[in-house]
Amino acid sequence: MSEYDFIVIGAGSAGCAVATRLAERENLSVLLLEAGGLDSNFWIHVPLGVGKLLQDTRYVWPFSTEAEGQLQGQSIYWPRGKVLGGSSSVNGMVYVRGDPIEFDHWEQIGNRGWGYDSVAPFS
DSSP, X not given: OOOOSEEEEOOBHHHHHHHXXXXXXXXXXXXXXXSSBOSOOGGGGSGGGHHHHTTOTTXXXXXXXXXXXXXXXXXXXXXXXXXXXXXXXXXXXXXXXOOHHHHHHHHHTTOTTOSHHHHGGGO
């Protein structure tokens, strides 16, 4: 049985970033766990492949929202990535950078280091 200083559950974008940052620290051991497999499927690397991936439970958890009254009792299909890279690997290669004003606002209300200029190098 191995021992680790940290165990990170989920190798999506956030899990990988957290595990990497922790592993960069000297004398710490990190275990990164992911329920899915490698992101080696051809369709993960083709923007149009998202249509093939989002119904394939080898690559996504087929979640749905609770039924919503405002949607006349319907629920919404909400698949989440089950592969290294998590939902970022099955999102059709869509990337949206946050609005700089929002980040600067977070810093203005007391979240030091969260201004756009501080976080932009990591996005």
